[in-house]
Amino acid sequence: MSLLKVTTTDSFEDDVLNSPIPVLIDFHAVWCGPCKASMPALEDAAREFEGEIAIVKVDIEQEPKLAEAYGVRSVPTFILIKDREPVERFMGQTSRGKLASVLEPHAGGKQ
Template sequence: MVIHIIKQERKIMSDLIVNTTDANFDQDVLQSDVPVLVDFWATWCGPCKAIAPILEDLATEYQGKVKIVKVDVDNNPQAASRFGIRNIPTLFVFKGGEKVDSVMGLQPKAELAKVLDKHL
């Protein structure tokens, strides 16, 4: 039963965005062969909901070049604590297993694209 729940939480959103868990964070993010944009968010967060369609657009535009991963901080407190998440949405870019950039708060698509382009 536990395995089923973990798989369900890891479901892929909009086919291109991965919803990861504490248990799978290293595999989904740190071991990725491409840069990863990680969105630390929560279901109750208005700005987090507002940035979701922007992330879906970026996932389509950067398909194969960047991986978009979401971490629900309420359901995955270890990942949030591990990276000192205090405000949401907070977005980190990881490359080669290391955090290389960060963006806090709701940002326009063009700004997030600029951040991603720096790490391609």
């Protein structure tokens, strides 16, 4: 079972903004090759940071208002939300190492 949760406009506030832990949002599309290639790294990160950082997926075609609200112009775009505010943003196919370097400083309540 995947630890990656799909969020929608209806559940975004609960899933992301009101989360007690930081949340990495993966803005993606089903037709996006780099998005698909990033999935194994995202699943590994979700397991490694379980309970410390949540990872949610937003399909930009299903949820265009969320993509617009966060200025997403290409996929994949990753935005880390902490205390309701974006604190990290990066784009393009990602690796396990890149995810670790972005997420580790925000895991476990570290500043």
